[in-house]
Amino acid sequence: MSVSDDARDESGHLIRELHGVKLAQIMEYLVAHYGWPELDSRIRVNCFAVNPSIKSSLTFLRRTPWARAKVEELYIQARTAEVLGKPKP
Template identity: 55%
Template sequence: MEQPSKDPLHGKRLDTILEELVEYYNGFEKLGEQINIRCFTDNPSISSSLKFLRKTDWARAKVESLYLFVLREKKRNENQDKA
């Protein structure tokens, strides 16, 4: 039997990651403060950002890195709430 992947990005679609980040930061303005790229700061939308991120490896890597950070923060906050 195969072990399920421990990679939190495994099976995650880029559009889902982007939507979760936009929601977590309450919009593109705050997300653009975290990752200063034009697709988040200059007339942003999910579809235009996805087009850019799918073509630009360094930007996608930044988004994935921020997403992993957000997941850790959410988990940390959950653990603090339980304590």
């Protein structure tokens, strides 16, 4: 297990477990952190490129497990880097 696997949020929960983090919170964080164009370049889905919104993204991600997994992984990487004081991935 690496140090990044043990990164914890402000509540002491492991970031990789997404304890109590809702998909809407993940999307709001990622949009604030990266913006829609960067999200689209990292995860190629139309809801990030064509008329993007949190609502349309949530609808798509809730129905598409592979895309949701990629979004959750990006969130884990970004939050871990933030907690450990590293530049955003």
